Amino acid sequence: MDQRVATNSPGDIGNAAHGLSSDRAALPSGVVFCLLSMSSVQIGSALSADMIAAYGPFATSFLRLLFAALILMAVLRPPVRSYSRAQWKSAILLGITMAAMTVCFYAAIARIPLGLTVAIEFxxxxxxxxxxLIGWRLVLPVAALVGVVLLCxxxxxxxxDTTGLLLASGSGVGWGCYIVLMKKSGRLFPGLEGLAISLLIAAIAxxxxxxxxxxxxxxxxxxxxxLGLAILVPxxxxxxxxxxxxxxxxxxxGILMSLEPAFGALSGFLILGQPMAPVQMLGTALVVAASAAVTISVKPEEA
Incomplete structure (x- = not known):
């Protein structure tokens, strides 16, 4: 027997068990946070339609990003002078990505239905x-993709509307980059400090x-x-x-966020009166099923 295992103390075993328990609890709480996030995004986006029509996507994005940044900066008071070069690089890249993603998204929903915009963005x-993903789980993004197509x-x-489609696609590229950069920022900065700096940079952009x-x-x-919309999104x-x-x-x-088109279609229907056809309801069911399947299939040690 490995002597390192044989000499483990009860305290060591307890700590290991606690860590495993924490890992098991982390994924479900992460899922809840994602669902709350998607609800807030789509409700805020639907309620933004009048502002975007009146003042345009750049002004709407600028004020919302600025208000969000100022609130978070005031609460956190991040020590900006102490950040390393790697931290600033991460914050700048994330901020520029946020700005591009937000402007493209708002410009798109001014031209095409909210559900369609979110479907393409996904x-x-x-x-x-x-x-x-590997193995059989590769079927899940394919199922979600079919659902997205049906939602279109x-x-x-x-x-x-070619311009609307291109803008939604641009937002999709930004969203994909955002996920990668946001995870990196979460590793480099304590708490929400990286988010505060990135939001300010996005507003400046x-x-x-x-x-x-x-x-x-x-x-x-x-x-x-x-101000209210800035709290809802972003x-x-x-x-x-x-x-x-x-x-x-x-x-x-990433694949849990495939629920976003469903949230978008539902918000567009309830708030903006944009109808959902049976084929779009089928697409919604597919993305929901794919999201649930991948979440259940993720092992605790992968979280």
Whole structure:
């Protein structure tokens, strides 16, 4: 017998058992955080339609990112002077990615239905999930992809707004990069400090164009609305996603987010009155089934 095993103390065994228990608890809590994040994102996105139509995606993105960053900076007071070069590089890359993803997404939902936008955007996380899966679980992203395709059809025709489709695709690329960069930021920074810095950088990236419309938004009603939307998206969901990515593998996170098109379609239906055809309901069922299957199949030691 290995002497290192034979000489383990009861305390060592207890610590190991506690660690295993923590690992087992981490994945379910990560799933809950993801579900809360998706709900917040889609409700906030649906409620943003009027603001985007009135002031454009850049101004809407700029103020929301700025408010979210200022709130988090005020609460955390991150020690910015103590950060290493690697930390700043991570925060800058994540911030630029957040800015591009947010602007593309808001510009897309101004042109095509929310459910369709989210369905196309999901292709980014789907690609991330596909890289992390092996064996029979490779069937799961395929099933989710079929569901996404079905969500793109309204029962009669496909969308013909090329610009909207391209913007949604750009948001998808950004989302895929965001997942990888957010997980890295979670490793490099304590707590939510990396998120606070990244949100501020994202706001700065949107500022040159976004500031052009800001003078027209200086009313108490608009500013209070933007503050509320900033909490719904991006502050609350981004914080939850960073915590979730510390508790689960990137592949599981990526495919769990395949629920996002379903949340988007449902929010579009309930809040914006955008109908769901039977074929889209079938697509929703597929992505839900794929998400549930991959979450159940992930082993505790992979989380």
């Amino acid at each position: 292709l980014g996380p789907l690609a991330v999930a596909s890289f992390g 059809h309204n029962g009669e025709s496909w969308t013909i 949107c500022a040159p164009v976004g500031m052009l419309q800001v003078p027209n938004m200086m009313s108490p009603t608009v500013l209070s609305t933007m 502050l609350f969901p981004y914080a939850l996603e960073m915590i979730a990515l510390r508790r689960m593998p990137t592949a599981a996170f």
